[in-house]
Amino acid sequence: MDRTADERVRTAGPAPAGLDTPPANRISHPVRPGRWLAAGVVAFVLVWLGWSVAVNPNLHWDIVVDYQFDRVILDGLWVTIQLTVASMLIGVVLGVVVALMQVSDSRILRTGATAYVWFFRGTPLLVQLIFWFNIALIFPEIGLGVPFDGPKLVTWETNALVTGFVAALLGLSINEGAYMSEIVRAGLRAVDPGQQEAAAALGMSRAKIMRRVVLPQAMRIIVPPTGNQFISMLKTTSLVSVIAGADLLTVAQRLYLTNFEVIALLIVASIWYLVLTTVASIGQYFLERRFSRGFGTTVPGTLRGRIGRNLRFTGSAR
Amino acid sequence: MTAPMVRCRQVRKSFGRLEVLRGIDLVIERGQVVCVVGPSGSGKSTLLRCLNHLEEPQAGRIHVDGELIGYEERGGRLRPLPDARLRRQRESIGMVFQRFHLFPHRTALENVMEGLVAVKGVRVADARKRAGDLLDRVGLADRAHHYPAQLSGGQQQRVAIARSLAMSPKLMLFDEPTSALDPELVGEVLEVMKDLAASGMTMIVVTHEMGFAREVGDHLVFMDDGLIIEEGPPREVLAAPAHERTRAFLSKVL
Numbered sequence: 001m002d003r004t005a006d007e008r009v010r011t012a013g014p015a016p017a018g019l020d021t022p023p024a025n026r027i028s029h030p031v032r033p034g035r036w037l038a039a040g041v042v043a044f045v046l047v048w049l050g051w052s053v054a055v056n057p058n059l060h061w062d063i064v065v066d067y068q069f070d071r072v073i074l075d076g077l078w079v080t081i082q083l084t085v086a087s088m089l090i091g092v093v094l095g096v097v098v099a100l101m102q103v104s105d106s107r108i109l110r111t112g113a114t115a116y117v118w119f120f121r122g123t124p125l126l127v128q129l130i131f132w133f134n135i136a137l138i139f140p141e142i143g144l145g146v147p148f149d150g151p152k153l154v155t156w157e158t159n160a161l162v163t164g165f166v167a168a169l170l171g172l173s174i175n176e177g178a179y180m181s182e183i184v185r186a187g188l189r190a191v192d193p194g195q196q197e198a199a200a201a202l203g204m205s206r207a208k209i210m211r212r213v214v215l216p217q218a219m220r221i222i223v224p225p226t227g228n229q230f231i232s233m234l235k236t237t238s239l240v241s242v243i244a245g246a247d248l249l250t251v252a253q254r255l256y257l258t259n260f261e262v263i264a265l266l267i268v269a270s271i272w273y274l275v276l277t278t279v280a281s282i283g284q285y286f287l288e289r290r291f292s293r294g295f296g297t298t299v300p301g302t303l304r305g306r307i308g309r310n311l312r313f314t315g316s317a318r
Numbered sequence: 319m320t321a322p323m324v325r326c327r328q329v330r331k332s333f334g335r336l337e338v339l340r341g342i343d344l345v346i347e348r349g350q351v352v353c354v355v356g357p358s359g360s361g362k363s364t365l366l367r368c369l370n371h372l373e374e375p376q377a378g379r380i381h382v383d384g385e386l387i388g389y390e391e392r393g394g395r396l397r398p399l400p401d402a403r404l405r406r407q408r409e410s411i412g413m414v415f416q417r418f419h420l421f422p423h424r425t426a427l428e429n430v431m432e433g434l435v436a437v438k439g440v441r442v443a444d445a446r447k448r449a450g451d452l453l454d455r456v457g458l459a460d461r462a463h464h465y466p467a468q469l470s471g472g473q474q475q476r477v478a479i480a481r482s483l484a485m486s487p488k489l490m491l492f493d494e495p496t497s498a499l500d501p502e503l504v505g506e507v508l509e510v511m512k513d514l515a516a517s518g519m520t521m522i523v524v525t526h527e528m529g530f531a532r533e534v535g536d537h538l539v540f541m542d543d544g545l546i547i548e549e550g551p552p553r554e555v556l557a558a559p560a561h562e563r564t565r566a567f568l569s570k571v572l
Contacts, residue, residue, distance in 0.1 A: 192419070194417060197419065198419035198420075198478075202485060217421075
């Protein structure tokens with residue numbers, strides 16, 4: 001007998017085959033005046049805001065257009081991307097090392113790891129950045145040789161070594177390592193201890209258990225917050241403008257100190273930050289979807305919702 | 319005369335102040351199926367976990383196949399075995415857990431392959447073939463590419479048994495292998511264990527399945543409060559327990 005796909009689906013359902021499907025329920029949803037009123041108010045405010053931004057002569061949109069792809073701005077943008085990627089890479093490596101120290105059997109390793117996290121999460125990143133920038137005031141020279149004031153093989157001037165970029169990289173990555181170690185540790189702890197026992201009972205070494213059994217399972221827990229850290233880092237790099245980090249905000253400031261187009265150049269920078277976080281959010285969405293495969297869980301929410309959430313201001317957390 | 323497969327002498331283990339094993343003496347011959355029963359908290363699982371050194375006993379000696387487990391004796395003193403040698407010992411002792419502990423990020427086939435590839439260094443193609451044969455043996459050839467989350471409890475436990483068998487162990491430890499299963503799934507796991515027993519494998523089974531103990535077991539050990547209270551042929555112990563505590567326990571579970 002020739003049946004349409006629609007009929008097959010229906011007969012496969014809970015209703016006994018052969019019976020007519022009952023007529024669809026008629027449900028009249030109540031009118032909700034409060035919701036309509038709120039929607040109207042929000043729509044009005046949005047239109048009003050958009051209009052006043054568009055026609056406001058103080059915003060100098062022509063200047064924004066002029067500078068959006070300016071050579072200097074693009075250089076700053078490039079520095080911001082480099083700083084973000086490099087600090088995150090170093091931060092993740094530091095985080096894994098410190099997390100492994102924290103779950104180690106050695107009390108000294110655990111204490112060292114705890115002290116690191118305590119110090120770098122306990123002081124503001126801004127203060128740390130200024131510290132690194134002025135490190136020459138504490139250690140005027142850096143050398144290789146015997147510790148505790150022994151003879152030195154080579155020495156360098158600290159000021160020549162720690163440029164604004166290097167200080168920014170040190171500050172951001174070491175701070176990030178402290179946060180990442182907590183994320184990695186949470187991931188490691190989320191893996192059932194029975195997994196390690198089962199692997200040990202097979203005769204696996206501790207290193208192999210970590211690499212083949214524990215870390216792959218911890219990744220599912222570690223990846224989503226690491227994506228958030230990356231997106232947060234894109235915006236946090238703007239803090240290095242206080243130590244002349246040559247990032248996007250630094251160059252924007254440098255430009256408006258000469259041409260006084262403060263608002264226009266901040267808008268230029270903001271547009272670029274929005275572009276970066278949007279692109280990163282899309283990447284994060286696909287990364288998470290990939291890592292949750294085979295575990296029967298799905299990434300909550302839509303791509304659009306994810307982007308919206310990441311654009312929210314999170315810088316104050318540090 | 320060859321050494322027995324397992325010989326425990328005065329094994330003691332405590333967690334803090336709590337004495338879990340208070341001097342266990344046990345001899346298990348090759349090819350025997352020993353069922354360990356007793357109330358919860360009597361130390362059955364801890365004894366099993368001492369046998370492959372997942373727990374370190376504080377006193378006493380455990381020999382498996384004539385080899386002292388977890389330590390080496392030099393000049394009358396015990397030293398912990400170097401990691402590599404402890405791993406070699408564990409390799410030859412299979413263990414099946416109550417909650418399966420399959421690796422969730424690997425398919426059934428990959429779970430069985432894992433020890434072959436990561437421990438024995440078998441080539442992937444060979445490991446895949448051997449793992450496939452083992453899954454066939456536990457009746458799961460058609461589930462080879464399923465992840466543990468896609469399998470029933472009984473199927474997961476059968477994969478776990480195949481994973482242990484892949485290491486060609488000389489002794490298999492079962493820690494309440496059917497206690498986490500829905501009642502209708504218990505049978506399929508016991509069936510696999512029965513086949514394994516018939517093949518001559520030496521097995522120690524901590525269980526509450528008295529039917530299995532009576533039918534398949536060669537020897538029954540009743541433990542209570544960290545001690546072996548009574549042991550003997552399962553039919554005799556189950557039919558006419560000699561000790562008061564054995565009687566009390568059996569009257570509750572039978």
